[in-house]
Amino acid sequence: MKKTLSVNLGGSVYHIDEDAYQELMDYLQEVKSHLGSDASSAEVLIDIEQRISELFGQWMQGRREVITAGDVQKVISILGRPEQFDNVEGEKAEEAEPEKAAPKSEKWSDERTNYGHRKLYRDGDNAKMGGVCAGLAAYLNVSVVLIRLIWVCMFLFYGTGLLIYIICLIIIPEARTAAQRLEMVGEDVTIDNIEKKVRQEAGKVKDRVDGYVRSNRAHENVRNAGNGFVEAIRVVVKVFFAFIAGAIGLAAFVTVIGLIFALLVLWTGNLHFIQGAWPHEFMPLQQALMNPSSATWMTFGLILAIGIPFIAIFRLLFGRALNMKRTAAWEVWVGFIVWFIGLGLCIFSGLHLLSTFGGFWI
Amino acid sequence: MFANESGNHQRRTCTFRPFKTTNMDIENVKSQMRKGFLEYCTLLILRKKASYTSDIIEGLKSAQLIVVEGTLYPLLTRLKNDGLLSYEWVESTQGPPRKYYSLTDNGVVLLDNLGEAWQELSSSINHLNE
Numbered sequence: 001m002k003k004t005l006s007v008n009l010g011g012s013v014y015h016i017d018e019d020a021y022q023e024l025m026d027y028l029q030e031v032k033s034h035l036g037s038d039a040s041s042a043e044v045l046i047d048i049e050q051r052i053s054e055l056f057g058q059w060m061q062g063r064r065e066v067i068t069a070g071d072v073q074k075v076i077s078i079l080g081r082p083e084q085f086d087n088v089e090g091e092k093a094e095e096a097e098p099e100k101a102a103p104k105s106e107k108w109s110d111e112r113t114n115y116g117h118r119k120l121y122r123d124g125d126n127a128k129m130g131g132v133c134a135g136l137a138a139y140l141n142v143s144v145v146l147i148r149l150i151w152v153c154m155f156l157f158y159g160t161g162l163l164i165y166i167i168c169l170i171i172i173p174e175a176r177t178a179a180q181r182l183e184m185v186g187e188d189v190t191i192d193n194i195e196k197k198v199r200q201e202a203g204k205v206k207d208r209v210d211g212y213v214r215s216n217r218a219h220e221n222v223r224n225a226g227n228g229f230v231e232a233i234r235v236v237v238k239v240f241f242a243f244i245a246g247a248i249g250l251a252a253f254v255t256v257i258g259l260i261f262a263l264l265v266l267w268t269g270n271l272h273f274i275q276g277a278w279p280h281e282f283m284p285l286q287q288a289l290m291n292p293s294s295a296t297w298m299t300f301g302l303i304l305a306i307g308i309p310f311i312a313i314f315r316l317l318f319g320r321a322l323n324m325k326r327t328a329a330w331e332v333w334v335g336f337i338v339w340f341i342g343l344g345l346c347i348f349s350g351l352h353l354l355s356t357f358g359g360f361w362i
Numbered sequence: 363m364f365a366n367e368s369g370n371h372q373r374r375t376c377t378f379r380p381f382k383t384t385n386m387d388i389e390n391v392k393s394q395m396r397k398g399f400l401e402y403c404t405l406l407i408l409r410k411k412a413s414y415t416s417d418i419i420e421g422l423k424s425a426q427l428i429v430v431e432g433t434l435y436p437l438l439t440r441l442k443n444d445g446l447l448s449y450e451w452v453e454s455t456q457g458p459p460r461k462y463y464s465l466t467d468n469g470v471v472l473l474d475n476l477g478e479a480w481q482e483l484s485s486s487i488n489h490l491n492e
Contacts, residue, residue, distance in 0.1 A: 011458040031432070040439050047435045050458065051415065080430020 004066055010046070010053030014060075016067040023072045024052075033199045034082035048079065118186035121175035122168075125201075130230045132168045135175070138184050166237055169230065245318040252310055256303065298349040304342020308335050396427055402480065403427055404437065405465065405473045408447065412464035438463060446472055 003018045016024070031048060035041035052075050056067055059074075118141075123134035126144065133151055137144040154161030175184045178197040187193050312335060400422070407413060407421040415434065422428045441447045446469035451459040465473065 035436065040443055041436075044435045044439045047415070047439070047461070048432065050461075051431065051435070053458070054416075078431055080432040082432065084430045085432045085436065 009056065010050035012053050012057060014053070014056055014067050015065055017069060020067055020069040020072045023069055024075075027072070027076055031082050033202055034085065051079065119180075119183040120172055121180055121184040122172050123181075123184060124174050124176075125181075130165070130169045131174060132165055132172060135172060135184065136168075141186075166233060169234065170237060170241075241318055245314070249314065252314075256307060259299075259302065259306075297345050301342045301345030301347075301349060304338055305346050308339040308342065311335070400427055400433075400437065401441065402473075402476045404434075404441070405446070405469060405476065408463055408465050408469070409473060412450075412462045414452075414460045414462050418463070441469075445469075 004015045005018060005021050006013055006015050007021065028045070028049070032041070032045055035044055055075055055078065056071065059071060060067070118139050120139045121135050122131035123138055124131045126134035128134075128148070133147040134144050137147045140147070151161050151165065154164065173180075175181045178194045178201065181197055181201075182193050403422060403425060404418060407418050413421075415438065418438070419428070419431050419434055422434065428434060438447065442449065442463070446466060447463050448466050449461045449463045452462045454460045
């Protein structure tokens with residue numbers, strides 16, 4: 001059993017299976033993006049829809065009621081995929097190219113209008129290496145060439161540029177989705193804009209594939225080599241960061257253990273080694289710390305209040321480098337609440353101490 | 363030793379021209395030729411009588427000029443926008459009204475020009491073939 005939809009195709013109503021509908025929609029969308037967006041292409045699209053409608057009409061003719069995915073595939077094989085349209089004609093592709101190039105040159109003036117809502121991403125599409133320069137150029141709304149030039153100059157200063165580039169490569173995320181690309185150039189993330197972007201990208205992919213087939217692959221190989229280089233750097237730097245992160249983590253672990261140990265020592269009253277160091281007036285405080293309940297609470301409180309921010313900072317600094325999962329919103333909330341509880345424990349046990357030995361402090 | 367070197371050389375030139383590329387080139391040239399004739403043939407079909415898109419497609423398919431129907435729709439719209447074709451809606455017994463395309467005066471002039479060009483071309487090719 002399948003769900004059906006009824007569609008108006010070229011002026012006739014058809015019942016169509018849901019999967020068939022999806023396939024037909026995709027096909028028409030492909031055709032639409034292939035034809036471009038001038039007035040004549042709308043006409044062509046109407047003609048094509050009408051032809052599809054007619055074919056369906058012939059096949060149905062009272063024998064069947066619902067159009068299936070098989071029918072849609074048959075229609076597509078008769079009309080052909082958009083890329084087959086040009087196999088003989090070929091002209092449309094050449095006409096379309098100046099159109100595609102035009103928005104590129106207008107890009108800068110266009111984007112100047114909504115400045116300020118951009119986000120910094122790496123631009124993999126216009127990348128020479130990792131897309132840092134291209135992304136920065138999009139963010140600052142200046143020419144990529146300028147940024148690359150500045151970067152090359154920085155390379156010459158004892159390789160400072162290289163270090164900064166590597167750091168940027170790790171810290172700045174790549175714009176992967178259409179929404180992120182829009183954010184990168186500061187356009188509003190609306191359904192219309194995303195659709196536009198996706199269509200542009202589909203065109204770009206097609207161009208790239210065409211170019212790949214036509215060229216001697218030399219350019220692509222250079223690009224691939226570039227990608228390989230970037231990957232190699234990423235791996236090396238990742239190992240390096242993992243090492244540093246491990247060292248810091250170990251240090252933190254030792255510190256926390258030390259802290260617990262110190263409190264335990266205070267609590268159990270084995271105070272040989274601090275006895276001399278502590279002034280005599282602090283004895284009441286020591287005794288209070290030795291009181292099991294208040295010392296335990298304080299210990300817990302301190303571990304939570306110090307440990308949670310530590311974990312947060314650690315994740316923030318090294319999460320990307322170590323390829324950890326992104327922190328989910330609920331994790332942040334749980335962390336925050338637990339931290340708050342820890343802080344509360346500290347304050348309460350602190351206040352308890354103060355109230356007990358208030359005379360000493362005030 | 364000398365023969366050996368020349369043998370090496372020959373093998374190297376072979377690797378520079380894989381068969382695949384050659385095949386693709388042939389397909390490309392064929393496609394270019396068909397493309398050149400497509401407009402002419404479309405006009406030829408329409409000279410006899412005003413036709414519906416399906417009829418034009420049938421004609422072109424029988425001449426083995428197009429592979430898929432989708433090729434024709436952009437072409438017809440372009441020719442119409444260039445003022446070479448015009449169309450009228452004709453009621454159909456089976457379904458919605460259909461577009462019937464016919465040649466305009468400009469279209470006829472172009473067709474005559476193309477016809478002359480074709481005559482010249484075919485005679486020169488025949489000459490070369492002799």
